[in-house]
Amino acid sequence: MSLDDRKLEVLRAIVEDYVATQEPVGSKALVERHQLGVSPATVRNDMAVLEEEGYIRQPHTSAGRVPTDAGYRLFVDRLSRVKPLSPAERRAIERFLVGAVDLDDVVHRTVRLLAQLTRQVAVVQYPSLARSSVRHLELVPVSTTRIMLVMIADTGRVEQRLVELPAPVAPDDVMEMRSKVNEKLCNQKLADTPPLVQALVDDSPPDRRTTMACLASVLLETLVERSEERLALAGTANLTRGGMLDFQGSLRPVLEALEEEVILLKLIGEVEPSTTRVRIGDENEIDNLRSASVVSTGYGPGVTIVGGLGVLGPTRMDYPGTIATVRAVARYVGDLLAQN
Amino acid sequence: MSLDDRKLEVLRAIVEDYVATQEPVGSKALVERHQLGVSPATVRNDMAVLEEEGYIRQPHTSAGRVPTDAGYRLFVDRLSRVKPLSPAERRAIERFLVGAVDLDDVVHRTVRLLAQLTRQVAVVQYPSLARSSVRHLELVPVSTTRIMLVMIADTGRVEQRLVELPAPVAPDDVMEMRSKVNEKLCNQKLADTPPLVQALVDDSPPDRRTTMACLASVLLETLVERSEERLALAGTANLTRGGMLDFQGSLRPVLEALEEEVILLKLIGEVEPSTTRVRIGDENEIDNLRSASVVSTGYGPGVTIVGGLGVLGPTRMDYPGTIATVRAVARYVGDLLAQN
DNA sequence: CCCTGGCACTCTGCTTCGGCGAGTGCCAGT
DNA sequence: ACTGGCACTCGCCGAAGCAGAGTGCCAGGG
Numbered sequence: 001m002s003l004d005d006r007k008l009e010v011l012r013a014i015v016e017d018y019v020a021t022q023e024p025v026g027s028k029a030l031v032e033r034h035q036l037g038v039s040p041a042t043v044r045n046d047m048a049v050l051e052e053e054g055y056i057r058q059p060h061t062s063a064g065r066v067p068t069d070a071g072y073r074l075f076v077d078r079l080s081r082v083k084p085l086s087p088a089e090r091r092a093i094e095r096f097l098v099g100a101v102d103l104d105d106v107v108h109r110t111v112r113l114l115a116q117l118t119r120q121v122a123v124v125q126y127p128s129l130a131r132s133s134v135r136h137l138e139l140v141p142v143s144t145t146r147i148m149l150v151m152i153a154d155t156g157r158v159e160q161r162l163v164e165l166p167a168p169v170a171p172d173d174v175m176e177m178r179s180k181v182n183e184k185l186c187n188q189k190l191a192d193t194p195p196l197v198q199a200l201v202d203d204s205p206p207d208r209r210t211t212m213a214c215l216a217s218v219l220l221e222t223l224v225e226r227s228e229e230r231l232a233l234a235g236t237a238n239l240t241r242g243g244m245l246d247f248q249g250s251l252r253p254v255l256e257a258l259e260e261e262v263i264l265l266k267l268i269g270e271v272e273p274s275t276t277r278v279r280i281g282d283e284n285e286i287d288n289l290r291s292a293s294v295v296s297t298g299y300g301p302g303v304t305i306v307g308g309l310g311v312l313g314p315t316r317m318d319y320p321g322t323i324a325t326v327r328a329v330a331r332y333v334g335d336l337l338a339q340n
Numbered sequence: 341m342s343l344d345d346r347k348l349e350v351l352r353a354i355v356e357d358y359v360a361t362q363e364p365v366g367s368k369a370l371v372e373r374h375q376l377g378v379s380p381a382t383v384r385n386d387m388a389v390l391e392e393e394g395y396i397r398q399p400h401t402s403a404g405r406v407p408t409d410a411g412y413r414l415f416v417d418r419l420s421r422v423k424p425l426s427p428a429e430r431r432a433i434e435r436f437l438v439g440a441v442d443l444d445d446v447v448h449r450t451v452r453l454l455a456q457l458t459r460q461v462a463v464v465q466y467p468s469l470a471r472s473s474v475r476h477l478e479l480v481p482v483s484t485t486r487i488m489l490v491m492i493a494d495t496g497r498v499e500q501r502l503v504e505l506p507a508p509v510a511p512d513d514v515m516e517m518r519s520k521v522n523e524k525l526c527n528q529k530l531a532d533t534p535p536l537v538q539a540l541v542d543d544s545p546p547d548r549r550t551t552m553a554c555l556a557s558v559l560l561e562t563l564v565e566r567s568e569e570r571l572a573l574a575g576t577a578n579l580t581r582g583g584m585l586d587f588q589g590s591l592r593p594v595l596e597a598l599e600e601e602v603i604l605l606k607l608i609g610e611v612e613p614s615t616t617r618v619r620i621g622d623e624n625e626i627d628n629l630r631s632a633s634v635v636s637t638g639y640g641p642g643v644t645i646v647g648g649l650g651v652l653g654p655t656r657m658d659y660p661g662t663i664a665t666v667r668a669v670a671r672y673v674g675d676l677l678a679q680n
Numbered sequence: 681c682c683c684t685g686g687c688a689c690t691c692t693g694c695t696t697c698g699g700c701g702a703g704t705g706c707c708a709g710t
Numbered sequence: 711a712c713t714g715g716c717a718c719t720c721g722c723c724g725a726a727g728c729a730g731a732g733t734g735c736c737a738g739g740g
Binding site: 378379380381382385400401402403 | 682683684685686689690691692
Binding site: 364366367368369380381384385387388398401402403404405 | 731732733734
């Protein structure tokens with residue numbers, strides 16, 4: 001059985017009211033607050049159907065209806081009108097983001113901005129190394145058997161690692177390795193580097209082979225394995241709004257999940273181009289986040305995506321507003337990166 | 341009036357029991373659990389005095405006593421015996437910290453370790469730049485009017501900043517500036533650099549003066565102004581232990597405070613050599629942390645201190661244990677850094 | 681002088697119990 | 711197909727009562 005227009009309208013009203021008031025909404029209150037030209041009794045029948053279909057439910061017999069995860073899903077898919085940002089919000093975004101001085105700064109400002117605007121927990125992934133290219137590699141001798149490897153990516157990210165060498169190496173040799181490495185790897189996509197690094201080892205003279213192999217293994221680690229690690233988080237205090245009513249009484253599991261970078265990266269890192277992804281309650285694979293929703297999207301200069309960002313909040317959240325904000329911030333950040 | 345030995349013993353017993361059980365402790369329970377050879381009635385009299393002196397109080401008339409902030413203070417100052425770490429803890433520390441691959445890694449492992457051992461929120465400051473020296477400065481041309489400045493400190497910290505130049509500069513000139521800058525600043529304490537940077541500008545030839553001035557200003561920012569910024573945080577989920585009973589019902593203010601890096605740096609950054617500082621409840625200047633305690637200490641290779649670390653928890657915490665753990669972790673990290 | 685046992689008192693927390701009100705489901709009527 | 715009416719169901723709230731823990735004080739004993 002398909003839901004007719006009015007039933008959908010009723011669902012929308014329920015979602016909107018519940019999000020606004022945080023209280024189960026009854027038939028009478030509904031007809032008062034929204035102009036749908038029917039009586040409470042009619043609405044009740046509609047609600048009965050909606051409940052049967054699994055879009056709403058009653059917390060207890062006889063006390064208003066509350067949207068289910070499926071209800072929210074239907075709402076965001078078919079019912080929510082895009083809510084344009086207020087001029088104030090636009091201004092806030094611009095004001096917040098100008099004057100950022102380096103990548104760290106951009107990311108930190110962004111994550112705070114996002115948390116503030118949405119009043120939720122915000123997460124911003126640093127530009128993923130996998131999707132960027134090498135701008136420069138620097139080798140700095142630290143002692144005779146140790147060198148510091150510094151990689152600068154075109155997105156502005158800088159990674160460093162200490163390399164332990166099996167045998168002492170002269171500074172001149174380091175310099176030579178430095179130019180060799182740069183020559184081979186500069187301007188290459190990080191994802192493409194592994195074979196090049198291997199070639200680097202194969203092509204080096206036998207007496208320097210072991211040293212180079214050592215460097216190569218650290219290089220690979222830095223360029224590939226560790227490549228998705230960094231992200232920034234803000235707004236955890238927002239979890240406490242709604243006085244523990246959201247998140248079924250305990251934010252413990254949520255806080256735990258937020259501490260696991262791996263989890264967060266799963267949440268905001270997997271993005272298809274120019275889509276905003278919304279995960280509602282149960283749709284999250286992570287058990288700890290069963291009572292939370294995540295809105296995430298990718299960002300990057302132009303159409304390419306270099307990283308993800310998003311927010312996490314209670315399933316009972318203002319989806320249209322949040323989605324609009326997340327998108328807008330992502331676009332601004334992308335523009336900012338493009339100017340670089 | 342001074343408190344005799346038994347009264348102090350009673351206070352200790354109250355603190356220990358309250359910390360363990362989280363419930364107000366009465367006279368009867370006290371004499372049962374601790375072998376102080378007197379009757380409940382006597383203990384009651386002592387408690388009356390302790391209350392008058394402000395070391396304990398009753399949450400409500402007629403329901404056990406609870407230590408006040410002053411009570412905890414007296415406890416940590418005069419009553420707590422040092423609690424040696426269990427072998428298991430020692431092993432945990434070592435296991436956790438070996439295999440750290442660079443400074444970031446060390447800091448992250450440390451903060452997680454600390455959170456896990458103390459079961460509180462842990463904070464670790466990155467080695468303060470102000471207390472370290474320059475190991476190497478790198479200038480990487482990004483475009484003709486932009487160069488990336490990378491500074492490597494002897495503690496392993498790496499900072500980068502983008503420098504916008506007023507006019508295009510040839511790569512060769514950049515190289516020359518690079519060696520000039522290194523020659524002057526390498527191995528200098530960061531705190532000593534400002535005059536040297538100024539000299540660098542003054543000594544440069546007129547045609548390169550403005551470029552150098554530009555670089556210098558960013559240098560100063562990087563070396564001095566932004567120098568204390570970085571820190572790592574872990575274990576926020578531990579705030580939810582004790583089911584919202586600690587922190588007078590709302591962890592909102594605490595979470596808010598934890599988001600302000602400035603606040604955290606105040607808390608753990610101000611350390612005198614080889615002291616462990618304990619701030620209890622009201623002793624915190626920050627209003628939001630009036631119901632929290634902070635245990636912090638400095639760490640560094642040998643006796644010098646390069647940064648601070650510590651934990652934050654409810655005033656009702658196991659002070660002896662926490663202090664011991666914080667100290668031990670600080671020492672291990674110091675040793676780790678010294679090997680570098 | 682300090683400690684002890686006893687006693688009366690004061691609370692809080694928990695449980696029980698109605699009454700109230702919101703909200704529903706169903707039904708008959710238009 | 712919608713509406714108004716009606717009976718019913720429950721959760722919430724305040725009052726009342728009960729039990730238990732803990733206290734303060736006092737008089738007696740080492």
